[in-house]
Amino acid sequence: VKRQKNDMADAEAIAEAVTRPTMRFVAPKAPQEQSAMMLHKVRLMLNRQLVMLTNAIRAHMAEFGIAAPVGRIGVDRLLKVIEDGTDERLPAAARQCLQMLVAQLSLVKQQILENDRQVLGLARSTELGRRLMEVPGIGPLVASALIACIPDPSVFRCGRNMAAWMGLVPRQNSSGGKERLGSITKAGNRYLRQMLFTGAMAVIRRAMQSTRRTWLVRLLERRKPKVAAIALANKNARIAWAMMMRGDRYREPMAIAA
Structure with missing residues (x-):
């Protein structure tokens, strides 16, 4: 590692790296491979949004004393309470805000299903x-x-x-001929x-x-x-x-x- 970054120093570092037999280089990816990875990255983002929306609904409902068990069944119970306009435990203003979150949650679930279909088709499309x-x-x-x-x-x-x-x-x-192995490197x-x-x-x-x-x-x-x-x-x-x-x-x- 040398001081200062400029074109001459970069060219010198690249030339030196090429001469090293054990140097590892990143293999270029085709547009199709980049598109496949984008499916996975979008899926991760959608799953994070799903968790965020679910936790937000649970937290807002808990403020009114309405709790539900952990898991999908518990979330479904909360959604039924939000849809039931006759339930007086939720004020009208709060119900309106929660219905916005429920609409976003439904959209994210549909997008995750569509993403999973594309990933499955991609995996089955190649031998x-x-x-x-x-x-x-x-x-x-x-x-x-x-x-x-x-x-x-x-x-x-x-x-x-x-x-x-x-x-x-x-x-x-490890050092001195003695092996010391720890947890995975990640x-x-x-x-x-x-x-x-x-x-x-x-x-x-x-x-x-x-x-x-x-x-x-x-x-x-x-x-x-x-x-x-x-x-x-x-x-x-x-x-x-x-x-x-x-x-x-x-x-x-x-x-x-x-």
Whole structure:
């Protein structure tokens, strides 16, 4: 890192970076891949708006002593109270303001459904996306995000490198020949890491109810579910890299004998 930024210093830094064999460069994305990622970013924004509107309705209703259980059922009860003009617990002015929030909430829900349809169609439109969706824990969201975020998987030397880029490997603080491994690094693409973790948690919920002695069930006997979810997310990332590189289909692992 040198002082001052100008064209000459930038050109010198670029020339020096090109000569380094271990330097990593960002692969360019096609307009279609950028558009696919925009679908995911818009979906995140819509989900944040959905949570904001739901919390606002709950908070305003609580000011009048009207509360509801946590979850979708509780929100539906509040919406029925807002729609019921004969309920005297809400003043007319407050009901009018809440109806504005309800209209926005309905619009956001419709937009999220439309966005999910587009993401599902995008994942099913490619042969790679259909193969990736065969992996337990990788659904349409993760498959389309992987294709959009990683247009060229060959930039990673192996599947572990791609998992490390997503921040799904332990942070190292090793020295003097002694290994010290901590929590995950949380480096790289945060969205992919979140989606892989969410998919892994869904698989773990099913695995805890299963009687098959898979490696995941044996891992859950020794580790907490969230730790096992990180391990499964790491494994799915490596599987996805192998499938993207070799063009293979997913093969279900054999159950371990008890």
